[in-house]
Amino acid sequence: MTTTPSTTSQTRNLIIEDNLESIFDILKEAVLSHRDGVRVSISFSNIRSRGDIITSIQKPSQGAVSFLKLFDKALRTIDNKEEKNKPDIAILNVDHPDILEFLSYESHFSMKVGVTKEFIKAVEEDAMYDLIDPRTGQKVNQLNARGVYDLISEKTMSSDESGIIYLDKISNVQMPKREQQPLNENQNSLPFTEETKTQAEEIIPPPVVAMA
Numbered sequence: 277m278t279t280t281p282s283t284t285s286q287t288r289n290l291i292i293e294d295n296l297e298s299i300f301d302i303l304k305e306a307v308l309s310h311r312d313g314v315r316v317s318i319s320f321s322n323i324r325s326r327g328d329i330i331t332s333i334q335k336p337s338q339g340a341v342s343f344l345k346l347f348d349k350a351l352r353t354i355d356n357k358e359e360k361n362k363p364d365i366a367i368l369n370v371d372h373p374d375i376l377e378f379l380s381y382e383s384h385f386s387m388k389v390g391v392t393k394e395f396i397k398a399v400e401e402d403a404m405y406d407l408i409d410p411r412t413g414q415k416v417n418q419l420n421a422r423g424v425y426d427l428i429s430e431k432t433m434s435s436d437e438s439g440i441i442y443l444d445k446i447s448n449v450q451m452p453k454r455e456q457q458p459l460n461e462n463q464n465s466l467p468f469t470e471e472t473k474t475q476a477e478e479i480i481p482p483p484v485v486a487m488a
Contacts, residue, residue, distance in 0.1 A: 291319045317365035324411045325373035341377045371408045379427045390443045399425045
């Protein structure tokens with residue numbers, strides 16, 4: 277289990293590893309943090325993708341979003357309805373095979389997508405980019421980068437708290453190695469509010485191309 281407490285913003289940053297012990301250890305820590313009024317930022321990027329076979333039981337994995345739903349329900353169950361705190365944060369890297377399911381899920385979490393310079397370049401060039409199996413590090417599929425960016429934009433425009441996280445600013449390690457830790461949401465993260473929309477468009481042209 278990886279934990280990075282953030283005392284400045286009362287956010288605890290957590291990274292889930294691809295095993296049940298880590299998943300439920302992190303769930304317990306997230307619930308206890310929530311109870312104490314500390315919101316959590318959780319990276320689901322290490323969890324194997326939907327359909328990947330779990331060799332110990334010879335059954336397919338339900339994927340990262342299935343566990344996001346578990347966390348979503350657990351944290352809402354113990355939520356203090358009298359307080360209007362900022363939402364907890366869920367992070368998935370853009371090259372995770374479950375990224376489209378992540379972007380389509382309606383969550384109480386603030387949904388953030390981890391991106392790299394390579395993805396940004398692919399958006400600018402209207403190119404395809406690779407989806408990487410988080411367990412093996414191998415390429416498993418490709419998506420149109422600008423199409424995915426379009427979906428990210430739609431998601432973030434619907435919530436001021438959602439946005440993207442620039443993984444290259446966190447670490448020089450590339451995404452497939454899965455060693456980055458999520459940052460405080462105010463660092464290297466770009467929520468798509470009216471104030472930041474212009475800044476985002478300076479980085480990436482407005483997405484207009486549909487999914488390939």
